[in-house]
Amino acid sequence: MLRAKRVAINAMASRAVALRAASTSTQNPDEISKFSKLARLWWDEDSAAFGALHRMNQVRVPIVVEAAIAAEAARGDVPTARSGRTIRPLARTSVLDVGSGGGILAEALARVGAIVTGLDASAENVAAASAHSVIDPDIAERVFYEKLLVEDLAAQLAGAVEGSVAEEPLSGAAARAPAGGFDVVVSSEVIEHVNSPAMFVAALAACLRPGGVLVMTTITRTALSYAGAIFAAEQLAGLVPPGTHDFAKFLRPDELSGLMVDAGLVPALPEPIAYNPITGRWSRGGGRVVMQYALSGTKPLQ
Numbered sequence: 320m321l322r323a324k325r326v327a328i329n330a331m332a333s334r335a336v337a338l339r340a341a342s343t344s345t346q347n348p349d350e351i352s353k354f355s356k357l358a359r360l361w362w363d364e365d366s367a368a369f370g371a372l373h374r375m376n377q378v379r380v381p382i383v384v385e386a387a388i389a390a391e392a393a394r395g396d397v398p399t400a401r402s403g404r405t406i407r408p409l410a411r412t413s414v415l416d417v418g419s420g421g422g423i424l425a426e427a428l429a430r431v432g433a434i435v436t437g438l439d440a441s442a443e444n445v446a447a448a449s450a451h452s453v454i455d456p457d458i459a460e461r462v463f464y465e466k467l468l469v470e471d472l473a474a475q476l477a478g479a480v481e482g483s484v485a486e487e488p489l490s491g492a493a494a495r496a497p498a499g500g501f502d503v504v505v506s507s508e509v510i511e512h513v514n515s516p517a518m519f520v521a522a523l524a525a526c527l528r529p530g531g532v533l534v535m536t537t538i539t540r541t542a543l544s545y546a547g548a549i550f551a552a553e554q555l556a557g558l559v560p561p562g563t564h565d566f567a568k569f570l571r572p573d574e575l576s577g578l579m580v581d582a583g584l585v586p587a588l589p590e591p592i593a594y595n596p597i598t599g600r601w602s603r604g605g606g607r608v609v610m611q612y613a614l615s616g617t618k619p620l621q
């Protein structure tokens with residue numbers, strides 16, 4: 320069973336492992352310490368640091384649910400028992416949330432039924448997320464967090480790559496990974512904070528099952544996203560703390576699509592998402608990506 324799991328994930332993981340050899344890790348220590356210092360604010364829905372992320376669940380939960388159901392339907396993998404799927408559309412769906420922070424998205428996905436494994440590079444964030452997850456017994460059993468980099472999870476799942484790792488029992492997130500990989504991998508508002516986005520996307524893809532879907536959200540790199548995400552949000556309105564974002568690290572949708580293709584995924588079209596700081600509402604669509612977007616990519620069945 321363990322061996323079967325490792326072999327199934329092997330091919331994509333070996334690509335992530337190869338990229339890992341070229342660059343040390345996806346972790347940018349300055350970024351991690353920035354988020355660690357804010358860890359006590361994760362569940363303050365009115366905080367400048369995380370208020371907009373809380374409200375972002377308005378659009379990203381439906382985006383993830385729709386992508387997960389579309390991938391499931393494309394696999395011809397429609398569960399026989401649909402009972403409860405109306406209020407729990409992600410029931411029986413395994414989700415890996417990479418860069419899960421305080422668990423704002425992870426908890427919302429667990430609330431609609433998903434079994435969520437959250438990874439974050441910051442121990443403080445993992446502690447904040449774990450502490451909060453036990454408050455609501457409805458979700459407590461369906462969320463689990465670990466301080467772990469996604470490339471390290473991919474390597475653990477691949478285990479047998481080059482025969483270097485013995486058959487020791489898997490633990491933590493690796494033990495929770497279903498044989499063959501997760502149904503859904505999400506990483507929301509994280510890639511703009513990592514080192515080596517190519518390695519990051521390859522490792523995310525390596526943790527997916529064949530026919531599974533990766534859903535990401537991030538900020539594009541345009542004059543308008545500079546004006547909105549950095550000048551207005553950081554300097555003018557104080558919506559997020561100054562220094563939250565580094566414009567040069569933003570990826571345009573075509574660039575992120577390219578990284579997904581390189582990682583062996585089939586990307587969908589980007590979906591624009593937008594935040595209105597006056598109403599506190601997020602919206603989807605609108606044709607053109609101006610500031611932020613969601614992008615999903617499916618792992619081929621073969």
Ligand SMILES: C[S@@+](CC[C@H](N)C(=O)[O-])C[C@H]1O[C@@H](n2cnc3c(N)ncnc32)[C@H](O)[C@@H]1O
Binds near residue numbers: 444508514
């Ligand atoms: C803007 S927060 C987003 C948190 C969460 N995804 C959400 O939307 O509520 C970015 C998170 O990514 C984490 N992070 C940054 N770089 C990372 C990396 N290379 N690997 C894992 N987590 C990382 C940070 O510690 C932080 O918790």
Ligand SMILES: [Mg+2]
Binds near residue numbers: 508509511512564
């Ligand atoms: Mg960000």
